[in-house]
Amino acid sequence: MRWVSRQTATTKMEIYVLPLLIVGALGAIGIAGYKLSRECSCCKERLKWTHNCLCCEQDICSKCGTEMSVLVRDGTRLRVAGFTCPGVCTDKVKRRDRDSIEKHDAEQERLRKRLDRISKVRLVSVNFSGPQKPITGVLIETGWHTEKHIAEEAARQMAVDGYDADTVWYVKTISEKFPGTSPKGRPYYYRQWKVTGEV
Numbered sequence: 001m002r003w004v005s006r007q008t009a010t011t012k013m014e015i016y017v018l019p020l021l022i023v024g025a026l027g028a029i030g031i032a033g034y035k036l037s038r039e040c041s042c043c044k045e046r047l048k049w050t051h052n053c054l055c056c057e058q059d060i061c062s063k064c065g066t067e068m069s070v071l072v073r074d075g076t077r078l079r080v081a082g083f084t085c086p087g088v089c090t091d092k093v094k095r096r097d098r099d100s101i102e103k104h105d106a107e108q109e110r111l112r113k114r115l116d117r118i119s120k121v122r123l124v125s126v127n128f129s130g131p132q133k134p135i136t137g138v139l140i141e142t143g144w145h146t147e148k149h150i151a152e153e154a155a156r157q158m159a160v161d162g163y164d165a166d167t168v169w170y171v172k173t174i175s176e177k178f179p180g181t182s183p184k185g186r187p188y189y190y191r192q193w194k195v196t197g198e199v
């Protein structure tokens with residue numbers, strides 16, 4: 001009998017406690033929601049969905065802010081999409097965008113010129129019978145490459161990037177066989193190339 005009454009008491013208690021729990025939970029959700037919502041620095045409305053201004057990072061709603069689409073140049077993302085406070089922040093971001101485009105274009109031009117210059121580096125063979133470099137230069141040596149033309153390209157790159165030079169003199173293209181093992185465990189030989197010269 002005692003067991004039964006205790007059960008009844010528990011059930012009764014649940015009847016009173018459950019609504020309180022629900023009210024408590026709803027309250028907690030409400031507080032969390034209020035905390036999650038942020039006040040727009042422009043219209044002062046408290047909203048769940050706000051943005052951070054791309055310039056000053058203040059909270060701004062999409063109604064008040066100026067929408068800025070993503071800034072892309074030659075497939076490179078220079079700035080993410082977002083919103084800016086109307087006025088000063090929008091102007092600042094637009095100016096910043098123009099600067100980053102200019103900087104990006106200048107960098108692309110520099111890279112293009114470098115590649116163009118590298119492609120034009122003259123490789124003068126050690127066997128060349130014409131005039132060679134009159135004074136002793138700096139010896140350069142590439143690493144081993146799987147293809148002859150890759151080794152030559154590496155020498156051209158070394159000349160431009162490392163020595164600001166447009167000609168490599170006394171060029172020797174060396175090839176050697178290296179031992180390797182096939183996936184089936186069979187030994188085999190493969191050829192590699194390197195270039196030495198003087199800049």
Ligand SMILES: [Zn+2]
Pocket residue numbers: 040041042043044045060061062063064065
């Ligand atoms: Zn607003």
Ligand SMILES: [Zn+2]
Pocket residue numbers: 053054055056057058084085089
């Ligand atoms: Zn702003």
